[in-house]
């Protein structure tokens with residue numbers, strides 16, 4: 007199940023996107039209260055938006071606008087809405103997203119071709135290790151994608167290593183859909199219970215929520231820890247509720263492939279202009295074929311790098327590398343620009359670090375400060391020294407570090423109603 011467009015030439019891909027863009031602009035002009043307002047305010051005639059280059063004539067859409075005018079983005083009457091989901095709201099208020107029947111079909115198609123990109127076939131069985139409810143879009147997308155592809159799916163949900171293993175041994179799935187750090191818990195459980203990991207029949211894991219690779223596509227510490235114990239293929243996938251679309255790695259594992267029939271991608275600088283090819287910028291998306299809540303030039307807040315060389319898998323579509331960081335979490339620290347994921351990679355190198363929280367705040371003179379609270383059972387001077395040295399070696403700077411009880415860190419990581427652990431607490435916004 008590989009759409010023809012993925013192997014089409016770049017010119018053909020552009021032509022398809024421009025055709026879809028024109029449909030979208032005309033649709034928004036007719037159905038979207040929010041974008042009708044934008045077009046009127048900025049004197050944009052829908053007939054003047056015909057090419058991808060024309061996009062820069064249109065203002066970007068920010069998360070704040072989406073929060074503030076949430077209902078104005080909905081293009082269909084309530085009676086057409088089937089599924090209601092919310093964004094996780096890691097940064098700011100959650101946004102409501104509505105999906106029509108056609109949007110759910112589009113989501114199923116998106117996930118089916120994403121699974122197919124990672125090599126999943128009809129004969130495969132996947133074990134779903136994320137929640138399918140709690141107003142979460144991805145879980146239902148995985149289920150519908152498997153169904154569309156004709157593959158089997160076992161909905162175990164998040165957590166509970168014992169139930170996960172019971173299910174793996176009972177139903178013999180071939181792929182796991184999982185947050186990669188949870189694989190470490192599955193490995194630990196297997197080792198403690200005499201389960202032979204490499205005889206489990208698992209071929210690969212579709213990994214969400216955390217990155218597996220450095221910017222040069224080599225495995226990061228987390229991925230290495232997994233692969234050292236369990237010989238399975240790891241595929242990164244990057245997606246968000248706002249995009250209604252996923253970027254999933256193929257067999258070459260060189261970044262997540264773009265589905266050009268579903269989304270237009272721009273990588274923008276601070277002035278909302280495209281960055282030079284190969285440079286890091288903010289991922290900005292225009293959704294194609296979405297009925298209930300299409301977005302035009304939506305700034306995702308994620309800093310990424312696009313790779314445009316043809317892939318050895320035969321696809322010509324653009325690939326996205328691991329997210330370098332959240333734009334809002336960019337830290338200027340002692341003259342260096344940092345993002346929390348770079349700190350995650352360093353902390354994951356230490357087995358003694360059981361969990362941690364990265365706090366970012368302004369000091370008395372208004373510049374950024376970083377305090378890392380680490381949960382460990384061996385709070386020694388030596389460990390502190392080693393961690394600080396590792397920071398200096400990798401990032402040139404070393405933040406403040408405090409040791410805490412693992413349980414206290416766990417409490418900070420899971421505030422009420424949180425669907426996923428909070429690793430970064432950015433106090434700069436609330437000061």
Ligand SMILES: [Zn+2]
Nearest residue numbers: 256258317319
């Ligand atoms: Zn590829």
